Amino acid sequence: xAGVTQTPKFxxxxxxxxxxxxxxxxxNHEYMSWYRQDPGMxxxxxxxxxxxxxxxxxxxxxxxxxxxxxxxxFPLRLLSAAPSxxxxxxxxxxxxxxxxxxxxxxxxxxxxTVT
Amino acid sequence: KNQVEQSPQxxxxxxxxxxTLQCNYTVSPFSNLRWYKQDTGRGPxxxxxxxxxxxxxxxxxxxxxxxxxxxxxSLHITASQLSDSASYICVVSxxxxxxxxxxxxxxxxxxSVKP
Numbered sequence: 001x002a003g004v005t006q007t008p009k010f011x012x013x014x015x016x017x018x019x020x021x022x023x024x025x026x027x028n029h030e031y032m033s034w035y036r037q038d039p040g041m042x043x044x045x046x047x048x049x050x051x052x053x054x055x056x057x058x059x060x061x062x063x064x065x066x067x068x069x070x071x072x073x074f075p076l077r078l079l080s081a082a083p084s085x086x087x088x089x090x091x092x093x094x095x096x097x098x099x100x101x102x103x104x105x106x107x108x109x110x111x112x113t114v115t
Numbered sequence: 116k117n118q119v120e121q122s123p124q125x126x127x128x129x130x131x132x133x134x135t136l137q138c139n140y141t142v143s144p145f146s147n148l149r150w151y152k153q154d155t156g157r158g159p160x161x162x163x164x165x166x167x168x169x170x171x172x173x174x175x176x177x178x179x180x181x182x183x184x185x186x187x188x189s190l191h192i193t194a195s196q197l198s199d200s201a202s203y204i205c206v207v208s209x210x211x212x213x214x215x216x217x218x219x220x221x222x223x224x225x226x227s228v229k230p
Contacts, residue, residue: 004158042119042204042220043159059217090158099208099218100147100166106158 002026006091006107013081013114021076021110023091029105031097032074033058034066036087037109043090049074050097081114088112117142119207119221127227132195136224138188138205146208150179150190153202153223162190162203195228202226 007022025032033048045058049068063085065077074093078085088111092104119140128134140148147166151159163172163179165188171180176193192199205221 040222042222044220045217092158099149100164103149103161103164104159106160108157 004091004093004105004107006089006110008110009108010111011113013078013112015081015083015114017081019078019081021078021089021091021112023074023076023107024072025074025091025093025105026072027093027095027105028071029093029095030071031095031102032068032091032093033104034064034074034076035090035092036060037090038087046076046089078112083114086112086114117207117209117219119205119219121203121205121221121224123224124222125225125227127229128195130195130197130228130230134192134195134226136190136192136203136226138190138221140186140188140205140207140219142186142207142209142219144209145183145186148179148181148188148208149206150177150188151204151206153204155201159204192226197228197230200226200228 004025030051034046035043037043044060047066049055052071055066088109090109091107094104095102122137149164150162153159163174165172165181167183178191181188202223202225204223207219209217
């Protein structure tokens with residue numbers, strides 16, 4: 001059982017380039033989300049999805065797009081990379097959005113550097 | 116402002132010793148509080164969860180306490196092992212998360228266990 005798989009593990013981009021961070025889960029989870037983790041700060045929610053075809057913005061959505069065409073996959077697209085997007089990105093999923101019953105399952109992250 | 120503050124920022128202890136990590140929150144209304152463990156280079160993994168009515172919860176050598184009146188939680192680690200070296204993150208659910216509330220993440224306490 002793979003859980004939540006993120007690719008790539010590391011990526012370096014130049015300012016203005018675009019790319020897609022991949023996230024896949026094999027647990028049939030309805031809820032999927034993207035977070036960024038920066039030094040000295042708590043994880044911050046970028047975008048989330050409560051099911052295939054449904055997405056919504058989190059607290060720091062600017063510069064990022066998402067789509068959810070299948071239950072398993074939830075890619076995060078950087079439209080035009082900026083140095084401020086240098087961060088570690090985590091994809092997380094849970095059975096439903098009810099975190100009291102279902103904890104988030106995190107992938108192992110993508111470390112992104114924008115030069 | 117809804118915030119989660121953790122202390123200390125970092126902690127070094129000797130293998131076999133006990134330690135206690137603190138979490139203070141100003142999140143209101145409060146739904147539940149969860150502690151996650153994050154190993155270096157990995158995603159966070161859930162350790163315990165407590166709702167408003169619970170004041171203690173154990174998971175092996177990890178014991179979490181919650182005082183909802185003072186808005187404080189602690190994570191006590193007993194007989195520490197080298198594998199306990201990690202970042203410990205306190206996460207508070209604001210309102211009813213499954214009905215549109217959100218998660219507030221602390222910045223984490225970095226624990227290092229030395230032989």
